[in-house]
Amino acid sequence: MSKVLINVGMSILVGGIFIIAGLILLYKPPKDINGLYGYRTTRSMKNKVLWKEGNKYSAKLLILYGVILMVLDIVVSLAFSNGEYTILVIIGLMIVSSILLIMAVERKLKQLEKTLLE
Template identity: 50%
Template sequence: MIYALVNIGMSILIGIIFILAALILRKNPPTDINAVYGYRTKRSMKNKDLWNAGNRYSAEVMKQNGVFMILVGSAIGLLFKYTHTTIAILSLMIILIIHMFVKVEKKLKTLEK
Protein backbone atom coordinates (compact mmCIF):
# COMPACT_ATOMS: atom_id res chain seq x y z
CA MET A 1 0.00 0.00 0.00
CA ILE A 2 2.77 2.44 0.88
CA TYR A 3 4.44 1.84 -2.50
CA ALA A 4 1.24 2.82 -4.29
CA LEU A 5 0.99 6.08 -2.35
CA VAL A 6 4.63 6.93 -2.97
CA ASN A 7 4.31 6.20 -6.69
CA ILE A 8 1.08 8.18 -7.03
CA GLY A 9 2.61 11.08 -5.11
CA MET A 10 5.72 10.99 -7.27
CA SER A 11 3.61 10.95 -10.46
CA ILE A 12 1.58 13.91 -9.29
CA LEU A 13 4.69 15.84 -8.25
CA ILE A 14 6.44 15.23 -11.58
CA GLY A 15 3.28 16.22 -13.46
CA ILE A 16 2.92 19.41 -11.42
CA ILE A 17 6.56 20.30 -12.07
CA PHE A 18 5.98 19.86 -15.83
CA ILE A 19 2.85 22.02 -15.69
CA LEU A 20 4.50 24.73 -13.56
CA ALA A 21 7.50 24.87 -15.88
CA ALA A 22 5.12 25.23 -18.85
CA LEU A 23 3.16 28.01 -17.14
CA ILE A 24 6.35 29.88 -16.23
CA LEU A 25 7.62 29.55 -19.79
CA ARG A 26 4.28 30.75 -21.17
CA LYS A 27 3.83 33.66 -18.73
CA ASN A 28 7.45 34.79 -18.78
CA PRO A 29 9.01 33.66 -22.08
CA PRO A 30 12.66 34.49 -22.69
CA THR A 31 12.88 37.66 -24.73
CA ASP A 32 16.27 36.98 -26.29
CA ILE A 33 18.11 33.87 -27.39
CA ASN A 34 20.22 32.82 -24.42
CA ALA A 35 22.00 29.80 -22.99
CA VAL A 36 20.27 29.85 -19.61
CA TYR A 37 16.48 29.99 -19.84
CA GLY A 38 14.02 28.62 -22.37
CA TYR A 39 13.81 25.82 -24.92
CA ARG A 40 17.45 25.65 -25.97
CA THR A 41 18.49 23.43 -28.86
CA LYS A 42 20.74 24.07 -31.84
CA ARG A 43 17.70 24.49 -34.10
CA SER A 44 15.70 26.73 -31.74
CA MET A 45 18.68 29.05 -31.28
CA LYS A 46 19.22 29.62 -35.03
CA ASN A 47 17.02 32.70 -35.17
CA LYS A 48 14.48 34.70 -33.20
CA ASP A 49 11.42 33.25 -34.98
CA LEU A 50 12.45 29.65 -34.24
CA TRP A 51 13.37 30.65 -30.69
CA ASN A 52 9.94 32.13 -30.02
CA ALA A 53 8.09 29.26 -31.71
CA GLY A 54 10.16 26.65 -29.87
CA ASN A 55 9.52 28.21 -26.47
CA ARG A 56 5.81 28.68 -27.13
CA TYR A 57 5.28 25.14 -28.46
CA SER A 58 7.46 23.44 -25.84
CA ALA A 59 5.37 25.08 -23.10
CA GLU A 60 2.23 23.65 -24.69
CA VAL A 61 3.68 20.15 -25.04
CA MET A 62 5.13 20.26 -21.52
CA LYS A 63 1.70 21.12 -20.07
CA GLN A 64 0.09 18.24 -21.96
CA ASN A 65 2.84 15.89 -20.78
CA GLY A 66 2.29 17.04 -17.19
CA VAL A 67 -1.39 16.16 -17.30
CA PHE A 68 -0.55 12.84 -18.97
CA MET A 69 2.05 12.10 -16.28
CA ILE A 70 -0.44 12.76 -13.48
CA LEU A 71 -3.11 10.54 -15.03
CA VAL A 72 -1.03 7.66 -16.38
CA GLY A 73 1.58 7.71 -13.62
CA SER A 74 -1.14 7.59 -10.96
CA ALA A 75 -2.87 4.75 -12.79
CA ILE A 76 0.43 2.83 -12.91
CA GLY A 77 0.90 3.50 -9.19
CA LEU A 78 -2.59 2.17 -8.44
CA LEU A 79 -2.40 -0.89 -10.67
CA PHE A 80 1.12 -2.05 -9.84
CA LYS A 81 1.96 -1.92 -6.14
CA TYR A 82 5.60 -2.99 -6.28
CA THR A 83 8.85 -1.28 -5.41
CA HIS A 84 10.09 -1.45 -9.01
CA THR A 85 7.01 0.47 -10.20
CA THR A 86 8.99 3.59 -9.33
CA ILE A 87 11.36 2.73 -12.17
CA ALA A 88 8.41 2.53 -14.57
CA ILE A 89 7.18 5.96 -13.49
CA LEU A 90 10.64 7.52 -13.82
CA SER A 91 10.98 5.84 -17.23
CA LEU A 92 7.66 7.39 -18.24
CA MET A 93 9.01 10.80 -17.20
CA ILE A 94 12.12 10.34 -19.36
CA ILE A 95 10.01 9.16 -22.30
CA LEU A 96 7.80 12.25 -21.98
CA ILE A 97 10.83 14.55 -21.95
CA ILE A 98 12.21 12.85 -25.08
CA HIS A 99 8.73 13.04 -26.63
CA MET A 100 8.68 16.79 -26.03
CA PHE A 101 12.05 17.30 -27.74
CA VAL A 102 11.08 15.14 -30.72
CA LYS A 103 7.72 16.88 -31.14
CA VAL A 104 9.10 20.42 -30.82
CA GLU A 105 12.09 19.75 -33.08
CA LYS A 106 9.78 18.27 -35.71
CA LYS A 107 7.61 21.40 -35.56
CA LEU A 108 10.65 23.69 -35.74
CA LYS A 109 11.98 21.75 -38.72
CA THR A 110 8.77 22.44 -40.65
CA LEU A 111 8.92 26.14 -39.67
CA GLU A 112 12.56 26.35 -40.70
CA LYS A 113 11.81 25.61 -44.36
Protein backbone atom coordinates in the same frame (compact mmCIF):
# COMPACT_ATOMS: atom_id res chain seq x y z
CA MET B 1 -0.05 1.06 1.32
CA SER B 2 2.81 3.47 2.00
CA LYS B 3 4.50 2.44 -1.28
CA VAL B 4 1.34 3.36 -3.15
CA LEU B 5 1.21 6.78 -1.49
CA ILE B 6 4.88 7.40 -2.25
CA ASN B 7 4.39 6.40 -5.89
CA VAL B 8 1.24 8.53 -6.25
CA GLY B 9 3.12 11.42 -4.66
CA MET B 10 5.99 10.96 -7.12
CA SER B 11 3.47 10.83 -9.96
CA ILE B 12 1.94 14.13 -8.89
CA LEU B 13 5.38 15.67 -8.39
CA VAL B 14 6.72 14.63 -11.81
CA GLY B 15 3.59 15.70 -13.68
CA GLY B 16 3.41 18.87 -11.61
CA ILE B 17 6.98 19.83 -12.50
CA PHE B 18 6.16 19.47 -16.21
CA ILE B 19 3.00 21.57 -15.80
CA ILE B 20 4.68 24.30 -13.72
CA ALA B 21 7.62 24.50 -16.14
CA GLY B 22 5.18 24.80 -19.04
CA LEU B 23 3.15 27.52 -17.32
CA ILE B 24 6.27 29.52 -16.47
CA LEU B 25 7.52 29.21 -20.05
CA LEU B 26 4.10 30.12 -21.45
CA TYR B 27 3.47 33.18 -19.28
CA LYS B 28 7.08 34.34 -18.76
CA PRO B 29 8.85 33.36 -21.99
CA PRO B 30 12.46 34.43 -22.40
CA LYS B 31 12.68 37.67 -24.36
CA ASP B 32 16.02 37.00 -26.02
CA ILE B 33 17.97 33.94 -27.06
CA ASN B 34 20.06 32.85 -24.09
CA GLY B 35 21.84 29.84 -22.69
CA LEU B 36 20.05 29.73 -19.34
CA TYR B 37 16.29 29.86 -19.69
CA GLY B 38 13.89 28.56 -22.31
CA TYR B 39 13.74 25.79 -24.88
CA ARG B 40 17.42 25.66 -25.86
CA THR B 41 18.51 23.51 -28.76
CA THR B 42 20.80 24.25 -31.69
CA ARG B 43 17.81 24.70 -33.98
CA SER B 44 15.75 26.85 -31.61
CA MET B 45 18.68 29.19 -31.02
CA LYS B 46 19.33 29.82 -34.74
CA ASN B 47 17.12 32.89 -34.91
CA LYS B 48 14.47 34.84 -33.03
CA VAL B 49 11.51 33.32 -34.92
CA LEU B 50 12.54 29.73 -34.15
CA TRP B 51 13.39 30.72 -30.57
CA LYS B 52 9.98 32.25 -29.95
CA GLU B 53 8.05 29.39 -31.58
CA GLY B 54 10.16 26.72 -29.86
CA ASN B 55 9.46 28.22 -26.45
CA LYS B 56 5.75 28.74 -27.11
CA TYR B 57 5.19 25.25 -28.53
CA SER B 58 7.30 23.48 -25.91
CA ALA B 59 5.41 25.29 -23.13
CA LYS B 60 2.08 24.01 -24.44
CA LEU B 61 3.43 20.48 -24.81
CA LEU B 62 4.96 20.55 -21.32
CA ILE B 63 1.55 21.33 -19.86
CA LEU B 64 -0.20 18.67 -21.96
CA TYR B 65 2.44 16.01 -21.31
CA GLY B 66 2.45 16.93 -17.60
CA VAL B 67 -1.26 16.24 -17.29
CA ILE B 68 -1.00 12.99 -19.29
CA LEU B 69 2.05 11.91 -17.34
CA MET B 70 0.40 12.62 -14.00
CA VAL B 71 -2.72 10.61 -14.88
CA LEU B 72 -0.74 7.75 -16.43
CA ASP B 73 1.66 7.56 -13.50
CA ILE B 74 -1.16 7.55 -10.95
CA VAL B 75 -2.90 4.74 -12.84
CA VAL B 76 0.36 2.76 -12.93
CA SER B 77 0.92 3.42 -9.21
CA LEU B 78 -2.55 2.19 -8.29
CA ALA B 79 -2.59 -0.74 -10.71
CA PHE B 80 0.75 -2.09 -9.55
CA SER B 81 0.46 -1.18 -5.89
CA ASN B 82 2.58 -4.15 -4.79
CA GLY B 83 5.18 -3.71 -7.52
CA GLU B 84 8.67 -2.84 -6.38
CA TYR B 85 9.57 -1.38 -9.74
CA THR B 86 6.66 1.05 -10.07
CA ILE B 87 8.94 4.02 -9.40
CA LEU B 88 11.19 2.88 -12.24
CA VAL B 89 8.17 2.80 -14.56
CA ILE B 90 7.26 6.34 -13.46
CA ILE B 91 10.80 7.55 -14.16
CA GLY B 92 10.80 5.69 -17.48
CA LEU B 93 7.55 7.37 -18.52
CA MET B 94 9.06 10.75 -17.59
CA ILE B 95 12.11 10.09 -19.76
CA VAL B 96 9.99 8.87 -22.68
CA SER B 97 7.74 11.95 -22.34
CA SER B 98 10.77 14.23 -22.40
CA ILE B 99 12.15 12.57 -25.51
CA LEU B 100 8.77 12.73 -27.28
CA LEU B 101 8.43 16.39 -26.34
CA ILE B 102 11.83 17.27 -27.81
CA MET B 103 11.10 15.27 -30.96
CA ALA B 104 7.74 17.02 -31.46
CA VAL B 105 9.17 20.52 -30.94
CA GLU B 106 12.15 19.85 -33.20
CA ARG B 107 9.85 18.50 -35.92
CA LYS B 108 7.72 21.66 -35.68
CA LEU B 109 10.80 23.90 -35.78
CA LYS B 110 12.20 22.02 -38.76
CA GLN B 111 8.94 22.62 -40.66
CA LEU B 112 8.97 26.30 -39.69
CA GLU B 113 12.60 26.61 -40.74
CA LYS B 114 11.76 25.16 -44.17
CA THR B 115 8.94 27.66 -44.67
CA LEU B 116 11.23 30.52 -43.64
CA LEU B 117 13.81 29.49 -46.24
CA GLU B 118 11.27 29.26 -49.07
